[in-house]
Amino acid sequence: MPLLFPLVLSALLFAIGTYVVMARRHAVLVLMGVELMLNAVNLNLVAFDAWSHDPLDSGQVLALFVIAIAAAEIGLGLAIVLLVFRTHQHIDVDALRELADRDAASTP
């Protein structure tokens, strides 16, 4: 199979993930976008592993590591989301601007 197939698929998935992270307002949806981006990276790692015939299976082992880090990230991220919900009663990332620069936040 051409190496370009998985590479193009992963590039498009990564782009969709960036769009979800930047454009969605619900914090859980933002986390879903991060998962999409991590999966695109995993697909790249697996494709290059299959292409390079690595005897150490570097790509697949690194993809496993990425999956484990993604599990840690989603656990911490959801704990933060729940904490934000408990203090603000909403998790709209557009409305959470206490930490924003005041001058920039006051201009529409």
Add this chain to the structure above:
Amino acid sequence: MTLVEVLFVLLGAMALGSAVLVAVSNNLVHCALWLVVTLGALAGCYLLLAAEFLAWVQVLIYLGAVVVLLLFALMLTRAPTGTVADLTSSNRILAALTAAAAAGVLIVSFAAGFGGTRIQIDSGDIGNAEALGSTLFGSWVLGFEVLSVLLLAALIGAIVLSRRQERD
């Protein structure tokens, strides 16, 4: 095109289509369920790229654990299960432009670098549990141990964050 290529294109189209639905759907629960389809199709892609163990890990951890965690978070934050009108913020045009630019740059550089290369999969490459386990616990054991400490730290952090503060 060989059978493997046809299957890969079909699975890739499935993953892309459901990822687009994750990006545009106005129903939070539907987004999480479309994410399941994307991740499952990606597990199929891993199988076609001879990463057998990784495909099952993907099914177990992503489809099993991560999506259930996301659904739990939707439930605990009392997310509306119906259609919500304003799930996408007003800077969606800018976000779409940035995403398109990122995809363009990545695809052009991939095509320039690896345009004619093909993946030749032979029987020695199949990453089943035996092959992956022997390299993981042979050459990669330091990274594995560091990762286990990181997971423990993340676990403790999640517990500390989500514990209710007792104030009197």
